[in-house]
Amino acid sequence: MCERAELLRALDELLQPERFKDYGPNGLQVEGQAQVGKLVSGVTASRALIEAAIAVGADAIFVHHGLFWRGQDGCVTGWMKQRLALLLAHDINLFAYHLPLDAHPTLGNNAQLALQLGLVAQSQFGEQALGCLGQRADGQSFASPQDLAAHIEQALGRAVTLVGEQHKTLRKIAWCSGGAQSYFEAAIEAGADAFITGELSEPQAHYARECGVAYLACGHHATERYGAPAVAAHVAAQLGLVHEFIDIDNPA
Known part of the structure; x- marks a missing residue:
């Protein structure tokens, strides 16, 4: 007590x-x-x-x-x-x-999502530095956006919506849990090859197609569990x- x-x-x-x-x-x-x-x-x-x-x-x-x-x-x-x-x-x-x-660096939603996905953060970006940019914890790359999407689906137990570049090796991964659609442009500017968040809004689908950066919407709840x-x-x-x-x- x-x-x-x-x-x-x-x-x-x-x-x-x-x-x-x-x-x-x-x-x-x-x-x-x-x-x-x-x-x-x-x-x-x-x-x-x-x-x-x-x-x-x-x-x-x-x-x-x-x-x-x-x-x-x-x-x-x-x-x-x-x-x-x-x-x-x-x-x-x-x-x-x-x-x-x-935002908590070890116990927070972004840190725990990274743990579930086998990612390690190397820097932060976006408003109030809530977005994370990093790579796979094993130092390897994802062979393609589809490879990353399949990895996330297995880790989180739900379907992923993938938009954008389909044939690109992914080394720099950005993520921000929940409804972080507005962080996508900052992720692109930070040099990400792919961006993981919970939700997808209409403008981000076009940004993904035009900028060559894969966008993966993995569920608001699923990324913040x-x-x-x-x-x-x-x-x-x-x-x-x-x-x-x-x-x-x-x-x-």
């Missing part, structure tokens, strides 16, 4: 949210009971995750995508009311960290908490 404030302090010290300009509040988003014994981690604070956390007796939930975002109207109705009602009725704390969780449990497990071990990762499947 630990105090809620102690858990918040440990997460803040690890993830350093003050370093980031973000799209919503990082840290404790919903206050629950003061004592925490079991911590559940997940990608998004969906109703399904909250219900699953209640079922396993969680005192706190740690996620990448929290409840509150810039631009919301502030009304507690519909899905927001349903999620908040569950958290408040069961006195569960909700902790959410967005960009700080993407690894940071939350890595951070939560680390902090749980530090504070003597029970931790459980609950993966709520999402096709996006």
